[in-house]
Amino acid sequence: MGAVTNLSGRALLGVCVFALGLIAPVIAAAQSPRVPPPPPARAGDQGPVQSVAVPRAPAPETQPARAPVAPGQEIRAIRVDGTLRIDPETVLSYLAVRVGEGFDGATVDQSLKALFATGLFADVVMARDGSTLVVRVVENPIINRVAFEGNRRIEDDVLSRETQLKPRSVYTRTRVQGDVRRILEIYRRSGRFAAQVEPKLIQLPQNRVDIVYEITEGPRTGIGRINFLGNKQFSDRRLREVIQTTESAWYKFLATNDAYDPDRLAFDREQLRRHYLRNGYVDFRVQSAIAELNPERDAFLLSFTVEEGERYRVGAVDLRSSIREIDPTTLKALIQTREGDWYSSDLMEATIRSISQALGNLGYAFVEVEPVVDRNRENRTIGLTYEIREGPKVFVERIEITGNVRTLDKVVRREMRLSEGDAFNTARLRRSEQQLRNLQFFSKVEVQTQPGSQPDRTVINVQVEETGTGEVTFGAGFSTSDGPLGTVGVRERNLLGRGQELSVSALISGNRNQFDISFTEPYFLDRNVAAGIDLFRIERDLRDQSSYDYRTTGFRPRLGYQITDRWRQALSYTLRQDEVTNIQSGASRFVRESAGTRVTSAIGTDFTYDALDSRIDPTDGYLFSVGGDVAGLGGDARYLRLRSRAAWYYPVAEDYVFSVRTDIGFIRSLSGGSVALNDRYFVGGDQFRGFRSGGAGARDRATRDALGNESFILGTLEQTVPVPLLPRDFGITGRFFAEGGLTYGLSDSDPLVLQSDSFRASIGFGLSWRSPFGLLRLDFPVPVLKESFDRTENFRIGFGTRF
DSSP: OOOOOOOOOOOOOTTHHHHHHHHHHHHHHHHHOOOOOOOOTTTTTTOOOOOEOOOOOGGGGOOOOOOOOOOOOOOOEEEESSSSSSSSHHHHHHHHTTTSSSHHHHHHHHHHHHHHTTTTTEEEEEEEEETTEEEEEEEOOEEEEEEEESSSSOOOHHHHHHHHHOHHHOHHHHHHHHHHHHHHHHHTTTTTTTTTEEEEEETTTTTTEEEEEEEEEOOOOOOEEEEEESSSOOOHHHHHSSOOOOOOOOOOOOTTTTTOOOHHHHHHHHHHHHHHHHOOOTOOEEEEEEEEEOSSSSSSEEEEEEEEEOOOOEEEEEEEESSOOOOGGGGGGOOOOTTTTTTHHHHHHHHHHHHHHHHHHHOOOOOEEEEEEETTTTEEEEEEEEEEEEEOOOOOEEEEEEEESOOOOHHHTTOOOOTTTSSSHHHHHHHHHHHHHHHHOOEEEEEEEOOSSSSSSSEEEEEEEOOOEEEEEEEEEEEEEEEEEEEEEEEEEEETTEEEEEEEEEEOOOOEEEEEEEEEEEOOOOGGEEEEEEEEEEEEHHHHHHEEEEEEEEEEEEEEEEESSEEHHHEEEEEEEEEEOOOOOOOOHHHHHOEEEEEEEEEEEEEEEEOOOSSSSSOOOOEEEEEEEEEEEEEEEEEEEEEEEEEEEEEEEEEEEEEEEEEEHHHHEEEOOOOOOSSSSSSSSTTTTBTTTTTTTTTETTTTTTHHHEEEEEEEEEEEEOOOTTTTTGGGEEEEEEEEEEEEOOOSOOEEEEEOOOOOOEEEEEEEEEEETTTEEEEEEEEOOOOTTTOSSOOOEESSSOO
């Protein structure tokens, strides 16, 4: 950059002023170290396109000192040289010096700073030519294009949204450096701390440039090790299972929690605090959580320093009410914290929820339940007094929804258990948030309140962050019942943002082919009624089981609605065509009699009470359903069928869940005789482990073909346990089970049929692996009570969750 000629000094008195005025220009010209600026690009210039690194231009505050400018000389003119796009008047508007004023070093310096601060110029030189002040500028180029190279993990549009420099904007090095920092921050947030960004400048004619950010993404920076310091009551292995961040390993190729994330680290601190409070360590605190990047910059070392403190038991427990109409003795049964037990913050919060919900059901909308804690450090006890107080009478003024780009507002509002004008209820607000999470339309749901326009008004803010709701699935595996199998499916759970669900799926296996199309409108006619229709085609090879092939094709329109938050009823109509074909020679007489095509027209209903904490992987709560259907509204089939199922899950301890399940089925012909072969219950397989599919029940005495059952009763006891020496993040759990039941074959006795209503039972153990491709189940059952004609098995592999 050229030097600045800055003449300064004090004027001499008398004649010296006149003499110095004559010789000053000559002296200044001789002493000024003029370095010409780089030649600016001119319009129409044609030259080779070059790729060079971004020059390191010093900031305006650090510009080199300019040569002095003599004072006392009047500026008669100001000339601007070097402008191409910028009007010279624009340059003059930033100058602190004016025509008619004398040369002054301070004003010249101020003018230089003002011009550099605009960001429009790469260089500015101010010099004196006689009584004319010459301002020579080199304009910053205009950006023609911004490109990214080497970015495979992050798309161009994501990077473009974060960078400041855009096409047709003015290039400055400061902005380039800022964009480099932003790009690096994006990669760090995605777990790539070894990423490097090198900006390149490509010069073009007419003072234009292309900016190319050459990105070296580098490997994903994982978590090499997680250490805990100060923990005595819980091992490092147990605490690693508590936090969300996990150590990197080869088998976690689909995991996302094994990369460093500062926000996740803060969440891990909170998870540790909750874990210790859950187990009675009231004084626990995390002293520090440090993440250190190793020298290779490919992994982090996380270190948590904790102070556990003493463990506390529950002291005296009481329930009081300041509301005269509420008798606290009627609510004491809801208290889950017991005197003498280890203190648990979870049980305290569960007690508050239970009492609040019970009071809300009784019509007390403006009631608060506050725990009063009495800590005794000497005895290490926590006394708890639950106080029922009358809270402020607050009504919902409005509900504001943000973050839903694709999902319609009404899809969110219909899940809210509060509406504008309702009395505010904390329990209903929490239920609303849970309902929104259950939709699985959003990756984040935050429901908060803020004061309304008046003291007795509140505004509910619902902030959501949408996630992908479309699924394309491919799968392959092996099932004991169906043999080798492959699946493909397309599913959209939020069709057009209306909350509708559409799915198309196909399963092809050695013994079973199935094709399904399903559509569901969860709020039919804007009412809390789910309407849908299913189309299906199923082909089964039952030659090994019963010496025939079976095909069914049909459709099922259905309606379902919530009676309460837990109770639900479903209505359906089924029209299907069943075919029994490809009967083997030597098949049972009963199978041959079922050959041909039958049409079934049936109407059915189901009642379900669902209090499970999860339908996918339940650990607490219970579920009960009862239903049935009647066939005979046209078609060939005439029967009455009833079915009942129940399940209860109880968390004995962390990772230890005990469950009891029952399954009861009953079917009878309405036209006399036995029920058709394809309408009976074939008990076994996943339904009754230890027996093959259709292995428990009536069987042809001569051919040993399975003939099915017209009723059955089954029960299961199961205890899930963690697998020793395997970390929880493997997703593998173990279980021990015992199953038993009764089967009742054909209502018409026949000497050619082997059947018995004796009790059958099996015991065994199994493993479940929550793999990246779904839940895989391995069972090793041993039948201990069986009939001689039953078909048994000692190993079974399957997919899915059992209810």
